[in-house]
Amino acid sequence: MxxxxxxxxxxxxxxxxxxxxxxxxxxxxxxxxxxxxxxxxxxxxxxxxxxxxxxxxxxxxxxxxxxxxxxxxxxxxxxxxxxxxxxxxxxxxxxxxxxxxxxxxxxxxxxxxxxxxxxxxKGREVIGCSRSIQRFLLDEKDDFLNTLVISPPKCGKTTLLRDIVRTLSEKGKRVSVVDERSELCAVYKGVPQYDVGRRTDVLDGCKKSKGMSLMIRSMSPELICTDEIGSEEDVAVIKEAVSSGVGVLTSIHGMSLEELRTSKIGQLIEEKVFERYLFLSAAPKIGTVTEVLDKYGRRIDA
Amino acid sequence: MLRVMVCIMIVLLSFAGGYLYSWRFTGRLLIINDVKEKFNSMEREIMFSMDTLPEICRDLSKEEGPFSKVFTRICEGLAGEGDSFAELWSEGVKKEFSRSSLKKDQVEGLALLGKGLGKGDIEEQKKCFARINTELERLLSEAREESSRLKKMYMSLFVSGGLAVSIILI
CATH class of the missing domain: 3.30.450 (Beta-Lactamase)
Structure with missing residues (x-):
């Protein structure tokens, strides 16, 4: 429908x-x-x-x-x-x-x-909104690079994550989504109401920390996606995922890398767990990618 | 000889008449037992599976028993313009059973059973089912007592009447 x-x-x-x-x-x-x-x-x-x-x-x-x-x-x-x-x-x-x-x-x-x-x-998805940044997300061997999407609220983080998941899933990646607040996939009676790709498994309504461990053990994903990290529990489970060889795609509220270095997830930035940082803005319109940084904080989207 | 045969027919007919007339008491018990079983199923589905009322009514409408038609009406109402489960239940019970063997106060009692179902959390549903089970036990107990007391009485009346007519004829 x-x-x-x-x-x-x-x-x-x-x-x-x-x-x-x-x-x-x-x-x-x-x-x-x-x-x-x-x-x-x-x-x-x-x-x-x-x-x-x-x-x-x-x-x-x-x-x-x-x-x-x-x-x-x-x-x-x-x-x-x-x-x-x-x-x-x-x-x-x-x-x-x-x-x-x-x-x-x-x-x-x-x-x-x-x-x-x-x-x-009204729920909305923007199919194709991640097209312009897809080339930054995979390395030469086509492996996913751990990615953190950063922006203030209401800039389109969730919509972008969703489209990245869909695209990677359609390209053949096994993706697991831990959708704690049912915003990414909007599961209704077991069926995601957004297009998140054929190879995507969704765990709906579960806390990120428990859900990510569960999905890593049960669904053997190539990458795992969750929305809005920020706690120490999230940091621990992301490290667990990375050490298991599973890629991580997630988002956080923030304005700059410097601000995040002093936050609860600062450890992840110091240890260079994330290889890509995508910054979003609502200007000139919601979902505008303003810059893409590598794990060293260097701009690569010029 | 003809008279004897007529008398035997009269006695047999009065026996049949008594049986049919007292069947209404059995009918009441069957209907109330059926609704009790269906509410037991509903309670299990709600407590253990958390199925929604439309799903439960759909399943119950496919089961045998006099109350299945009520659940069919409810399904149609919930999918269409019906407002609340309690109203649909009450309407369904009155339409199906106002001309059945149930007494008027029994129909009224059954029609009120749907009140509160689906409206609160699980604890409130437990209280609803406790109230429903108490009311159904009361209706069943009344119906059983009535059945055991009046069935025999009506059978005896009809058979006695038939015998009396036969004796007069002879």
Whole structure:
């Protein structure tokens, strides 16, 4: 199913009185639609490249509860882990953030009830966005070079990682993805909703440190990909992967190599574990690769 | 000779009539037992497999038993314009069993069983099933007691009536 169709399908699952709210958008606006916010005792607000548009139908508290229950297949108990993370992934890779009253138990969220608002975000993939940097990722023997993608938030790290995974998988590499927050592959009922390649195995919803060890032992990958490292546990498991001969492709929030040298992953930079550093920026547009450095910090993309 | 044969027919017919009339009590037990088994299956699927309600209803609609049709209606409702499982359950039970051998209060009791299912976490589902099992045990116990008390009574009544008519004829 096309992404656009699967996004509109979400509204078909709404209760009858709200099902056609999306029809206030023109076809052009539907294509530019990025997210829909629904608030209890509020209106549906559609936002995207066209700005914002609100429906004229108010959604009651009961209405919002019904919407959430229908999106959860009338089975809240089957989605508790996702719900306690604050979001669920649906068919098409779209993500629905859910707000309400958190029920706490020993410092952890046990349940979310009395839903107050939801945010439906359209999933998007940009096929081919890694084309310009593919030549930097493999050596003369066609082996993958451990790569770290660096940028501030909302610059396209995850989208780029996804496309790199897809390309390498299609080129014949066995890739394992540990998708802790279901953002890279958006697995729904066991099927990745994004194209991540034919030879890619996905471990969804698992902590990076445990997942990477598991995948190395069980799926014999040539390279392993995960998103947003930053802890000491991540450092240890990346070293384990590299010492097992498995390539590592990952990302981190940051602005410069100097900043990362003083962070928790500084050890990985000092020991030259990564052979490629890709820097991204949102200017002039999201996903712009501003420079590519080698393991010594020298620019190689000139 | 003809009279004797007519009397025998009358006695046999009254026996059959008594049997058919008292079958309703057996019918009630069968229906309530069927829903109890189906809820047991549902509970197992939810507690151990975490299957969603639409998946569970689809499987249960394929099983034998008077309640399978209710699950078929629910599947259609959940896939279409139906709003909540509890409403679909209640509607389904009333449509299928309002003209069955169940009494009105038994139909009402069964129609309320779907309330709360699917709405909370596993702990809340456990409480729902505890409530459902208690209610079903009550309905079953009532139905069994009624069956043992009234089945024999109606059989005896019909057969006695038939015998009385036969004696009068003879």
């Amino acid at each position: 096309e992404k656009e169709d699967s996004f509109e399908m979400i509204f078909r699952r709404f209760p009858e009185e709200y099902r056609h709210c999306i029809d206030i958008l023109t076809d052009e606006e539907k294509e530019k639609l990025e997210e829909v916010r629904v608030k209890a005792e509020g209106y549906l607000v559609f936002a995207g490249g066209f700005g914002e548009k609100a429906s004229d139908i108010k959604v009651s508290q009961r209405g919002l509860t019904l919407i959430v229950e229908k999106l959860l297949d009338h089975s809240v108990y089957a989605h508790m882990e996702e719900l306690c993370s604050g979001y669920i992934t649906v068919e098409g890779g779209h993500r629905i953030g859910i707000c309400g009253r958190a029920v706490m138990d020993n410092g952890s969220i046990k349940h979310i009830k009395e839903f107050s608002s939801i945010n439906i975000r």
